[in-house]
Amino acid sequence: MDMYLLKFPYRKILQPLAGKLGWLHPDIVSYFAVVVAAATAWCFYDSVNHPVLLIIAILLILFRMTLNTLDGIMAIQRGNLSLKGEIVNALPDRYSDILMIAGIALSPLCRNWLGIIAIGTMFLVSYTGMLGKALTVSWQHHGPMGKVERMVVIMVFTLVQFVVLPEKQMVQWFGIQATPMEWSMGIMTVLGQYTILRRLKGQLREIKYKEAVEKLDSGRNRSRAIVIYDSVTDNTRKVAEKIAEGIGCSVRSISETEDIGKYEMIVIGSPNIRKRPTPALQKYQDTNNPQSAKLVTFVTFGLPVWGQITSGTCMNLIAEAWNKKPVGRFSCPGYHQKYKTYKGRPNDKDLMDSFLFGVKLSKKLQ
Numbered sequence: 001m002d003m004y005l006l007k008f009p010y011r012k013i014l015q016p017l018a019g020k021l022g023w024l025h026p027d028i029v030s031y032f033a034v035v036v037a038a039a040t041a042w043c044f045y046d047s048v049n050h051p052v053l054l055i056i057a058i059l060l061i062l063f064r065m066t067l068n069t070l071d072g073i074m075a076i077q078r079g080n081l082s083l084k085g086e087i088v089n090a091l092p093d094r095y096s097d098i099l100m101i102a103g104i105a106l107s108p109l110c111r112n113w114l115g116i117i118a119i120g121t122m123f124l125v126s127y128t129g130m131l132g133k134a135l136t137v138s139w140q141h142h143g144p145m146g147k148v149e150r151m152v153v154i155m156v157f158t159l160v161q162f163v164v165l166p167e168k169q170m171v172q173w174f175g176i177q178a179t180p181m182e183w184s185m186g187i188m189t190v191l192g193q194y195t196i197l198r199r200l201k202g203q204l205r206e207i208k209y210k211e212a213v214e215k216l217d218s219g220r221n222r223s224r225a226i227v228i229y230d231s232v233t234d235n236t237r238k239v240a241e242k243i244a245e246g247i248g249c250s251v252r253s254i255s256e257t258e259d260i261g262k263y264e265m266i267v268i269g270s271p272n273i274r275k276r277p278t279p280a281l282q283k284y285q286d287t288n289n290p291q292s293a294k295l296v297t298f299v300t301f302g303l304p305v306w307g308q309i310t311s312g313t314c315m316n317l318i319a320e321a322w323n324k325k326p327v328g329r330f331s332c333p334g335y336h337q338k339y340k341t342y343k344g345r346p347n348d349k350d351l352m353d354s355f356l357f358g359v360k361l362s363k364k365l366q
């Protein structure tokens with residue numbers, strides 16, 4: 001689970017407290033969080049002399065995270081959501097991040113160069129989020145090293161540092177001798193760089209989607225391709241419609257009769273029902289066989305891991321029914337009504353991927 005999502009239940013818990021603090025301006029809380037971060041930095045910096053400061057640092061990190069959640073709730077309760085508020089919400093938080101990591105980086109517990117790289121990476125993670133906003137794509141909060149995860153890593157390793165500090169400062173893990181705080185900086189850097197890549201990938205996908213929608217000519221391949229599907233609970237229908245939108249062609253359920261022999265490309269999809277397409281789709285394929293069209297298959301599945309693996313088998317069966325080798329395949333999660341898995345899927349991102357898959361197919365028609 002994305003730890004960022006923990007913010008929402010925590011918000012609920014803090015709501016009564018925010019109500020009681022109604023007399024206080026939320027900006028004061030935001031600025032106070034910077035003071036707390038500075039105190040945390042000092043605790044790290046001086047912890048070699050007084051190891052108990054490491055435990056205080058953990059408590060201060062939790063306090064700061066609480067303040068950062070509280071200021072947002074207070075602003076909402078006051079109806080104070082302004083652009084200025086966004087600045088006060090974001091900028092002091094970045095100062096706090098820098099202060100806190102600088103406290104670790106400059107302390108005897110960390111090689112300075114490693115701390116500097118960790119600060120740079122942390123800043124670039126925030127920067128890629130802001131870059132997305134500047135490019136007007138949706139806010140990218142992909143992990144694995146968002147703000148909450150970063151704090152959790154630091155708190156866990158601080159605790160380990162507290163345990164090992166009395167005897168020795170270093171631990172040897174995987175043949176690398178480093179302090180737990182250095183490990184936390186290393187992990188933050190490696191996973192942070194991976195987070196940057198994931199966020200950029202998300203942005204590029206959305207940019208590609210926006211550009212494709214702008215250029216869209218909805219009927220451009222209507223006479224050349226068709227998307228056919230069967231769907232029991234609508235997931236496959238949603239995906240089918242988006243693929244058709246990307247191709248620029250019509251979409252039909254198998255119950256809507258259509259002469260499919262005239263198309264150059266047929267895109268056919270089904271839910272994964274115990275590794276197979278639905279019986280209705282199998283029957284449809286038995287009675288309709290387009291001889292010369294290019295075939296594309298797609299499937300929605302509802303079981304994590306197993307559903308994805310068996311979707312390949314399901315798509316093979318669809319292709320074998322018409323004795324064709326597909327020129328494209330696509331699979332996507334869909335909410336399983338019985339087991340309640342993949343709630344909310346296909347979601348916006350899935351539908352964007354479906355659309356982009358359709359755009360890719362339209363190029364095969366050129």
Ligand SMILES: Cc1cc2nc3c(=O)[nH]c(=O)nc-3n(C[C@H](O)[C@H](O)[C@H](O)COP(=O)(O)O)c2cc1C
Pocket residue numbers: 230231232233234235236237270271272273274275300301302303304306307308310333334335336337338
């Ligand atoms: C009777 C039944 C059997 C299913 N079997 C599987 C399965 O074996 N593997 C899987 O991943 N999903 C399975 N599912 C979940 C569906 O494939 C998935 O929720 C799909 O998105 C439903 O598509 P639809 O809304 O278009 O009907 C099954 C669903 C039903 C109702």
